[in-house]
Amino acid sequence: xxxxxxxxxxxxxxxxxxxxxxxxxxxxxxxxxxxxxxxxxxxxxxxxxxxxxxxxxxxxxxxxxxxxxxxxxxxxxxxxxxxxxxxxxxxxxxxxxxxxxxxxxxxxxxxxxxxxxxxxxxxxxxxxxxxxxxxxxxxxxxxxxxxxxxxxxxxxxxxxxxxxxxxxxxxxxxxxxxxxxxxxxxxxxxxxxxxxxxxxxxxxxxxxxxxxxx
Amino acid sequence: xxxxxxxxxxxxxxxxxxxxxxxxxxxxxxxxxxxxxxxxxxxxxxxxxxxxxxxxxxxxxxxxxxxxxxxxxxxxxxxxxxxxxxxxxxxxxxxxxxxxxxxxxxxxxxxxxxxxxxxxxxxxxxxxxxxxxxxxxxxxxxxxxxxxxxxxxxxxxxxxxxxxxxxxxxxxxxxxxxxxxxxxxxxxxxxxxxxxxxxxxxxxxxxxxxxxxxxxxxxxxxxxxxx
Numbered sequence: 001x002x003x004x005x006x007x008x009x010x011x012x013x014x015x016x017x018x019x020x021x022x023x024x025x026x027x028x029x030x031x032x033x034x035x036x037x038x039x040x041x042x043x044x045x046x047x048x049x050x051x052x053x054x055x056x057x058x059x060x061x062x063x064x065x066x067x068x069x070x071x072x073x074x075x076x077x078x079x080x081x082x083x084x085x086x087x088x089x090x091x092x093x094x095x096x097x098x099x100x101x102x103x104x105x106x107x108x109x110x111x112x113x114x115x116x117x118x119x120x121x122x123x124x125x126x127x128x129x130x131x132x133x134x135x136x137x138x139x140x141x142x143x144x145x146x147x148x149x150x151x152x153x154x155x156x157x158x159x160x161x162x163x164x165x166x167x168x169x170x171x172x173x174x175x176x177x178x179x180x181x182x183x184x185x186x187x188x189x190x191x192x193x194x195x196x197x198x199x200x201x202x203x204x205x206x207x208x209x210x211x212x213x214x
Numbered sequence: 215x216x217x218x219x220x221x222x223x224x225x226x227x228x229x230x231x232x233x234x235x236x237x238x239x240x241x242x243x244x245x246x247x248x249x250x251x252x253x254x255x256x257x258x259x260x261x262x263x264x265x266x267x268x269x270x271x272x273x274x275x276x277x278x279x280x281x282x283x284x285x286x287x288x289x290x291x292x293x294x295x296x297x298x299x300x301x302x303x304x305x306x307x308x309x310x311x312x313x314x315x316x317x318x319x320x321x322x323x324x325x326x327x328x329x330x331x332x333x334x335x336x337x338x339x340x341x342x343x344x345x346x347x348x349x350x351x352x353x354x355x356x357x358x359x360x361x362x363x364x365x366x367x368x369x370x371x372x373x374x375x376x377x378x379x380x381x382x383x384x385x386x387x388x389x390x391x392x393x394x395x396x397x398x399x400x401x402x403x404x405x406x407x408x409x410x411x412x413x414x415x416x417x418x419x420x421x422x423x424x425x426x427x428x429x430x431x432x433x434x435x436x437x438x439x440x441x
Contacts, residue, residue: 090298108226
């Protein structure tokens, strides 16, 4: 094989990525890469296309043009599912199930890191003692923490976090930063959207600034 | 364990669905109660004359089962679409069509199977001749999963809409009509002393076809609806 290949291709690379909704451009063309151990902070005002960008990367929306690569390979659904863990605005929790039951199901669906147990993850995110509480009785911040526990258990190396700081108290914001730091130390990577009102994770970050189209 | 196998994912989803069903068991009884209501109203409206009732019993039971299934269609994916679970289904390392198939199975367990179990009792209300009961049960056992599978495609197509109650019925009914014709028809033929196997085989063929194609179609529709 004589083709020039990067010795270690970035975990995520986007080339000339554009997305339009109803013929109105939302973002792009964007070129960026995120390597293992790196966090990319996606900043922009409300409506700048941060959520759309994350949904395109997660495969929930189709890009109009451009290419997405994971580990140097073209994004295909099965590869994407192994690489990505997505934390969106919707928590994917069932109101009539307990916190631990919700976690068990999501682990069954998406896999679980070796040597990580749902019960421990609840303790990590500060929900110890709430194992049997129904999700409908949790506050918005506690639901966010439960989603973070799901993320903590996910085996995927690339975290796509859409406004992870929303609804969280100061200690919770700290928790997100600690989780991101630990994840990057383990060789993971993260894309974090924020509109800039919250603290950024204290790790090696790069910025991607999205501006709203007029 | 890192990535789940097909069976592990199916087990997790099925366990969750059944647990949720048990938590809301009052809601889960609705389709069966609805069918009971339809059958009772028919029995009262037709005046309780055994001969008249017996001649329409298979058709009434089939219509009651079909309408009860229609009633629960809209809930098939809606709850999971609204709380973001469907997004996580799409992102899971198992095919979306497989998860859809598992969901249809749990939906059938919750709606179709209780109805089949109730049919011998409902049949008594309508003076259904005992000789027709096996054929009726066979046609329902083949027909109700087929209805669930066809309904799943329609439910997936409309999951992106906020309210779709009547639209689901309008889209699903044309698909349900052939199932009704062959299902009720098989019992009618056996009542006339003819062989019902032909109609049952057609139902079985439809079921096999839908088992393969409906989850794929519903999965594609969900992807479009969430886009």
